[in-house]
Amino acid sequence: MEDINHSLSTPEPMLLVKSRRVVKHLRKEWQLYLMLLPTIIWFIVFLYKPMYGLQIAFKDYSVFKGITSSPWVGLEHFYTLFNNDQFIRAIQNTVMISGASLIFGFPIPIILALMFNEIINPKFKKTAQTIVYLPHFISAVIIAGIVITAFAPSTGVINLMLNAMGFDSVYFLTKPEWFRTIFVGTGIWQEAGFGSIVFLAAVAGVSPSLYESAVVDGASRFQMMYKITIPCILPTILIMLIIKIGNILEVGFEMIIMLYQPATYETADVISTFIYRQGLQAAQYDLAAAAGLFNAVIAFLLVITANTISKRVSKTSLW
Numbered sequence: 001m002e003d004i005n006h007s008l009s010t011p012e013p014m015l016l017v018k019s020r021r022v023v024k025h026l027r028k029e030w031q032l033y034l035m036l037l038p039t040i041i042w043f044i045v046f047l048y049k050p051m052y053g054l055q056i057a058f059k060d061y062s063v064f065k066g067i068t069s070s071p072w073v074g075l076e077h078f079y080t081l082f083n084n085d086q087f088i089r090a091i092q093n094t095v096m097i098s099g100a101s102l103i104f105g106f107p108i109p110i111i112l113a114l115m116f117n118e119i120i121n122p123k124f125k126k127t128a129q130t131i132v133y134l135p136h137f138i139s140a141v142i143i144a145g146i147v148i149t150a151f152a153p154s155t156g157v158i159n160l161m162l163n164a165m166g167f168d169s170v171y172f173l174t175k176p177e178w179f180r181t182i183f184v185g186t187g188i189w190q191e192a193g194f195g196s197i198v199f200l201a202a203v204a205g206v207s208p209s210l211y212e213s214a215v216v217d218g219a220s221r222f223q224m225m226y227k228i229t230i231p232c233i234l235p236t237i238l239i240m241l242i243i244k245i246g247n248i249l250e251v252g253f254e255m256i257i258m259l260y261q262p263a264t265y266e267t268a269d270v271i272s273t274f275i276y277r278q279g280l281q282a283a284q285y286d287l288a289a290a291a292g293l294f295n296a297v298i299a300f301l302l303v304i305t306a307n308t309i310s311k312r313v314s315k316t317s318l319w
Contacts, residue, residue, distance in 0.1 A: 113199035132193025
């Protein structure tokens with residue numbers, strides 16, 4: 001009987017021991033947690049607290065009644081979305097633009113990192129890195145202005161080059177067939193340099209002894225890159241690929257808003273711009289919330305799927 005009572009009382013001391021360890025750890029590392037506090041507050045205020053509003057997607061929301069008093073309508077808004085040709089078109093455009101960005105844009109930072117790693121002259125290397133990093137720090141408004149100016153029908157540098165070669169001017173930004181190419185190309189130019197930083201850090205972590213052994217064996221620079229560098233940074237490449245796949249439905253909202261127009265809606269309208277028009281312009285907050293929830297759920301499923309496949313194939317995963 002005493003043994004039973006003793007066994008029942010053992011969890012309490014264990015909990016006390018664990019709580020004391022936690023308190024001791026917090027007292028010891030309080031500076032680190034203090035630095036982390038603003039980030040935690042940001043996540044709570046801007047990411048977790050707004051999740052309360054997701055129920056708008058299942059309600060006939062009224063601004064005057066509020067979220068609590070608005071009546072439930074179940075999946076009605078989702079049925080409306082999938083019977084809306086504009087929403088289906090937005091999904092198709094989002095997948096096509098993100099797919100093109102993934103196919104053509106994802107390898108370029110890796111190639112840049114490998115190229116930077118091969119540069120011997122340190123001054124030239126720093127100068128080249130600075131030049132390719134700069135576009136990332138330029139605001140979307142300025143980037144859009146540069147694109148609009150460059151593709152202007154009369155004074156744009158692209159059309160001036162076409163005129164010099166004997167071709168007629170083309171107003172590219174009003175041509176639906178050109179919008180995706182311009183948007184994807186602009187995004188690659190703006191983000192490729194900055195994206196290469198992650199892969200450069202991975203390259204810097206490769207053991208120099210591997211290269212020294214390869215030199216002794218008579219390997220060329222290309223062989224060392226192909227046989228040593230790329231395999232060593234492959235886990236980083238796969239992790240970044242998983243993150244990219246998870247964001248495949250997230251297309252640069254600001255850039256599209258500043259570049260597209262009704263003439264290019266058929267190829268430029270994406271999920272984020274559809275939500276913007278429905279939510280802020282048409283004041284259909286419940287329909288916009290349903291579209292946003294659909295976007296988030298699909299992105300979550302894509303991350304889970306990509307992570308599972310990567311874990312089974314290469315033993316590399318986010319968790």
